[in-house]
Amino acid sequence: MININNLKKIRIAKGITQLEAAEAIGISYSLLSKMEAGYRGSSDKTKIKVANFYGKSVGEIFFNKEITNSDNKKLTEIGG
Numbered sequence: 001m002i003n004i005n006n007l008k009k010i011r012i013a014k015g016i017t018q019l020e021a022a023e024a025i026g027i028s029y030s031l032l033s034k035m036e037a038g039y040r041g042s043s044d045k046t047k048i049k050v051a052n053f054y055g056k057s058v059g060e061i062f063f064n065k066e067i068t069n070s071d072n073k074k075l076t077e078i079g080g
Contacts, residue, residue, distance in 0.1 A: 006061050008036040010054050025053045 011021050022032040027046060035042055035050070044058075051058045 007050070010056065010061060011036070014054070021053070025049050 011018065014021075016024075018032050018036070019029050022029040025032070026049060031039075031042065031046070032050075035046075047058050047062060051061050054061065
């Protein structure tokens with residue numbers, strides 16, 4: 001189950017706006033806004049960029065869980 005609240009909570013805790021985060025991540029403001037609202041169509045590469053920016057795992061942000069080292073390796077390979 002996707003946890004749509006984590007992304008917004010993490011951004012707010014960092015004290016940055018959606019626009020600031022989107023620019024730093026290298027994605028559009030519109031896409032980040034959609035992701036925070038629960039849009040599930042973002043690519044794995046985009047999710048990895050977001051997770052890397054926040055210093056979290058994809059699992060922590062989007063699924064509210066830690067992902068295994070094996071899963072992390074697979075995601076890193078996808079993110080290339």
